[in-house]
Amino acid sequence: MARFKVYVIDPINRKGVDLLARRAEMVLWDDPRARDWPDDADGLIIRDTPVTGEQLRRATRLKAICKHGVGLEKVDLAAARARGIPVMNTPGVNAEAVAELTMGIALAVARRIAYCDRELRRGGETGREAYDGMGLAGKTVGIVGVGNIGRRIARKWQGGFDMTALGYDPYLTDAQWRERGVGKVARLHDLLPRVDLLTIHCPLSDETRGMIGAPEFALMKPTAILVNAARGGIVDEEALYAALKEGRLYGAGLDVFAVEPPRSDHPLFSFPTFVATSHIGAGNIDTRERCAVQVVEQVLEVLEGRAARNAAA
Amino acid sequence: MKVFADVPLHPAALEALAAAGAEVVGWDDPRLSAWAEEAEALINGPMRLDAAAFARARRLKVVAKHGTGIDNIDLKAARARKVRVARSPGGNAQSVTELAVGLAVALARRIVESDARIRSLAPFERGEFTGFDLRGKAAGIVGVGAIGRRVARLLAQGFGMAVSGYDPYLSADDWRRRDAARVARLDDLLARVDLLTLHCPLTDETRGLIGEAELERMKPSAILVNTARGGIVDEPALFSALSDGRLAGAALDVFAAEPPPADHPLFALPNVIATRHVGGYSEEALKAIGLKCVRQILDALAGREPEDAVA
Ligand SMILES: NC(=O)c1ccc[n+]([C@@H]2O[C@H](COP(=O)([O-])OP(=O)(O)OC[C@H]3O[C@@H](n4cnc5c(N)ncnc54)[C@H](O)[C@@H]3O)[C@@H](O)[C@H]2O)c1
Ligand SMILES: NC(=O)c1ccc[n+]([C@@H]2O[C@H](COP(=O)([O-])OP(=O)(O)OC[C@H]3O[C@@H](n4cnc5c(N)ncnc54)[C@H](O)[C@@H]3O)[C@@H](O)[C@H]2O)c1
Numbered sequence: 001m002a003r004f005k006v007y008v009i010d011p012i013n014r015k016g017v018d019l020l021a022r023r024a025e026m027v028l029w030d031d032p033r034a035r036d037w038p039d040d041a042d043g044l045i046i047r048d049t050p051v052t053g054e055q056l057r058r059a060t061r062l063k064a065i066c067k068h069g070v071g072l073e074k075v076d077l078a079a080a081r082a083r084g085i086p087v088m089n090t091p092g093v094n095a096e097a098v099a100e101l102t103m104g105i106a107l108a109v110a111r112r113i114a115y116c117d118r119e120l121r122r123g124g125e126t127g128r129e130a131y132d133g134m135g136l137a138g139k140t141v142g143i144v145g146v147g148n149i150g151r152r153i154a155r156k157w158q159g160g161f162d163m164t165a166l167g168y169d170p171y172l173t174d175a176q177w178r179e180r181g182v183g184k185v186a187r188l189h190d191l192l193p194r195v196d197l198l199t200i201h202c203p204l205s206d207e208t209r210g211m212i213g214a215p216e217f218a219l220m221k222p223t224a225i226l227v228n229a230a231r232g233g234i235v236d237e238e239a240l241y242a243a244l245k246e247g248r249l250y251g252a253g254l255d256v257f258a259v260e261p262p263r264s265d266h267p268l269f270s271f272p273t274f275v276a277t278s279h280i281g282a283g284n285i286d287t288r289e290r291c292a293v294q295v296v297e298q299v300l301e302v303l304e305g306r307a308a309r310n311a312a313a
Numbered sequence: 314m315k316v317f318a319d320v321p322l323h324p325a326a327l328e329a330l331a332a333a334g335a336e337v338v339g340w341d342d343p344r345l346s347a348w349a350e351e352a353e354a355l356i357n358g359p360m361r362l363d364a365a366a367f368a369r370a371r372r373l374k375v376v377a378k379h380g381t382g383i384d385n386i387d388l389k390a391a392r393a394r395k396v397r398v399a400r401s402p403g404g405n406a407q408s409v410t411e412l413a414v415g416l417a418v419a420l421a422r423r424i425v426e427s428d429a430r431i432r433s434l435a436p437f438e439r440g441e442f443t444g445f446d447l448r449g450k451a452a453g454i455v456g457v458g459a460i461g462r463r464v465a466r467l468l469a470q471g472f473g474m475a476v477s478g479y480d481p482y483l484s485a486d487d488w489r490r491r492d493a494a495r496v497a498r499l500d501d502l503l504a505r506v507d508l509l510t511l512h513c514p515l516t517d518e519t520r521g522l523i524g525e526a527e528l529e530r531m532k533p534s535a536i537l538v539n540t541a542r543g544g545i546v547d548e549p550a551l552f553s554a555l556s557d558g559r560l561a562g563a564a565l566d567v568f569a570a571e572p573p574p575a576d577h578p579l580f581a582l583p584n585v586i587a588t589r590h591v592g593g594y595s596e597e598a599l600k601a602i603g604l605k606c607v608r609q610i611l612d613a614l615a616g617r618e619p620e621d622a623v624a
Binding site for chain 2: 097101104114116121128160161264276277278285
């Protein structure tokens, strides 16, 4: 049987590479031929590298694309559809990692952990009063986008912190709301004034770009915390800056920015209750192993004639 | 009635004292140094209360400890002078719990390190800050009291960790009411956990409890959190374990000497997180504890038994 040729043009964990090596011919990201994938790839595995319509039109052998992770905004989906090539991703694999990261960020903001560490190391503020924080137990968390990650987050804050979980997600059925155990709030603007922690877990789309901006901050409690580990662009960073500056929000943590990596002189860095991480939501050894194996399995399944799992419509 | 406080008090506590007609000398008031001569009641934070202090404090009738750790108070001397001492267990337990868990996740996911790197001008690679999931891993709790039991519950129910505990003073019945499986020997706990978090008091028995031999028993991939008391962890031994890669990371809210100096050797390491003994510093805890201290003082001065008295 002719071996399929699969290009892995962005780095994936060794466990996935080992699996692929046993089942297909492969060209890896550090091989100069990797950029010529449109010439003869049967399968394509990507992470961040964009896939253009022009490349897709040239890639006559291509039968499957799978992204390691979620979010397919860098692939020309219309061009893939025109050619009948399924574009898949690996949802759910990193849900635990992202959920845990957002909780860690929320706690780091609430208790000024990063600020305190920074001050101690530079010999700055040693008065404990400067680090007076706030608790989260028993409060209310608002979840925007109650999908794989959002639903997991809800269970964690409920189980560990006895928090009340409310959510805004226009695409869930009533049965899904019940099964997810999250209180449905039909309008975002009704959710905002009720929450002590707002955590964003929806995709970036035309609908969600700038979704959390000045009018939304105006509706939130001045004691609330915002965490975004979904996608940059959903939160309007200038409006966030203004809200923090004017004391209309307690603090915020961002794993994702409109422009990444964010500049070290980003104005948000002036606040003690601001924490930034470098898009590390899924950056975790457990996830990488699971994800690399799954991305390879999904591509091989399609090449071997089975139905595509987790494909974009 | 003159009340001195060597810790900042929550506004609600100050209001309650004012309503009771007390004159308050606060932690940032220069008159605080005269406390021994003038105070009838003291709300005590870090200030040492040794035998000499009690001998000087002739008008003192009650000390309300703003917190739980009373290793700074000579209780025998207090009893000899008939000064009531009460502490406020439970009041900041949830607050310390949330800090301990926040530190654990921050270590596992290298949040503080990532934040610091973005702020510095040093470039970084995406994928550089690889961490690990807590879910499905093993946590060990040393001292499963008011705080330790909350941490156990949070890690088990919020993060799906398998939690074990070491606490030689709990009864079988106590263990049944904990979300932690009992491990009889500390050494056995150390070898099996991915996260070790300390919640015992500082006593002669626990001073240096986590030293070179104990760190040696831990997995090189494990992380350590100490929000209990400085002195329980041997800092030079911790430094060498962290710098040799025999331990993945450590977060300390408490140090042998506080505040820790900026040139503390541990601060040279990226896999360390340091906070400033702020376990009890949350709005909720400060309010609950401040109000409790006020109740204890008013009770003692009125000749009633203060809640949670230890002398
Ligand atoms: N920080 C990271 O490293 C990282 C890693 C993985 C995923 N993510 C981000 O997290 C997001 C959530 O991931 P997931 O796996 O839970 O995806 P998912 O598709 O399972 O869930 C997304 C949810 O958002 C809802 N949604 C869509 N439009 C919405 C809108 N306008 N308002 C509110 N809700 C809306 C959907 O109905 C769905 O329930 C992803 O879109 C991705 O951008 C970030
Ligand atoms: N970081 C902070 O700001 C902060 C704030 C409050 C308390 N603390 C510290 O946290 C510690 C725990 O507080 P708590 O309120 O849970 O106290 P607690 O008295 O309720 O619990 C302490 C537990 O430790 C156990 N213990 C005693 N000796 C032990 C030993 N040798 N080995 C193992 N376990 C032992 C006890 O049996 C008890 O169950 C306090 O002693 C205090 O030092 C720190």
